[in-house]
Amino acid sequence: QVQLVESGGGLVQAGGSLRLSCAASSRTFSTYHIGWFRQAPGKEREFVAAITWNSGSTYYADSVKGRFTISRDNAKNTVYLQMNSLKPEDTAVYYCSAQRSGNVYYPATYDYWGRGTQVTVSS
Numbered sequence: 669q670v671q672l673v674e675s676g677g678g679l680v681q682a683g684g685s686l687r688l689s690c691a692a693s694s695r696t697f698s699t700y701h702i703g704w705f706r707q708a709p710g711k712e713r714e715f716v717a718a719i720t721w722n723s724g725s726t727y728y729a730d731s732v733k734g735r736f737t738i739s740r741d742n743a744k745n746t747v748y749l750q751m752n753s754l755k756p757e758d759t760a761v762y763y764c765s766a767q768r769s770g771n772v773y774y775p776a777t778y779d780y781w782g783r784g785t786q787v788t789v790s791s
Contacts, residue, residue, distance in 0.1 A: 670694040670766045670780040677762060677785030680754055688749040688785060690764030698722075698742035701767050704749050705775055706760035706787075716762070717749060718772035727772050732758075754789045761786050 671693040680686055690702065703718040717738040718727040726738050735754075740747040747764060761784040770777030 670697065670700065672764050672766060672780055672782035674762060674764050674782045674785040677787045679788045679790065682754060682756055682789055682791050684754050684789070685750070685752045686754065686787060688751065688762055690747040690782060692745045692766065694745070697745045699768065701772055702740060702747040703765045703767070703772055703778060704738060704762060705765060706762045708760040713763070713775050715773045719747060756789045756791045759787060759789050
């Protein structure tokens with residue numbers, strides 16, 4: 669069982685930055701790949717970024733590539749999402765999720781989810 673708690677969301681102006689954190693409770697956290705997804709009102713949950721268990725590979729949606737950076741600190745059981753040059757279209761609830769294996773781009777392949785943190789970008 670992995671419990672995930674997101675934090676770091678808030679209200680920011682366009683062009684600003686936020687850093688989201690995803691803290692996990694499990695001792696086996698370091699064995700999980702972690703993904704960030706987001707969901708805006710009236711839209712489906714979409715992939716944002718993912719990182720493998722050992723930070724060997726990272727993946728990004730085209731819409732955030734070059735602006736967002738995912739990283740992890742297994743000693744702290746935490747994954748981060750640094751978000752720069754934020755745009756109003758980045759406004760959404762951001763969720764972190766954990767999986768042992770599977771296609772990192774698809775939500776259905778993840779076993780555990782946090783409750784999300786709201787990010788609002790004003791124009």
